[in-house]
Amino acid sequence: MVGNDTIHTVTRKEHDCIGYMDVPKDVYWGIHTQRALGNFTVSRIADSTHPQLMRAYAPSNAPVPKPTTSSD
Numbered sequence: 001m002v003g004n005d006t007i008h009t010v011t012r013k014e015h016d017c018i019g020y021m022d023v024p025k026d027v028y029w030g031i032h033t034q035r036a037l038g039n040f041t042v043s044r045i046a047d048s049t050h051p052q053l054m055r056a057y058a059p060s061n062a063p064v065p066k067p068t069t070s071s072d
Contacts, residue, residue, distance in 0.1 A: 011022035014031040
């Protein structure tokens, strides 16, 4: 199986609108992630090696202030 370098022998069969696929039984992901692992390369490069990317993530994780409501 693709994704991590472990060979998974026990699988579960899942389906979606495209068809059926075997997914390793010991993973938390489903058929969509399994298809993506087969269709897209995973770089194995940690996000922390890209400081610009980390700075770009930071504003999106900032807390959002709650709107004030008046009870008048």
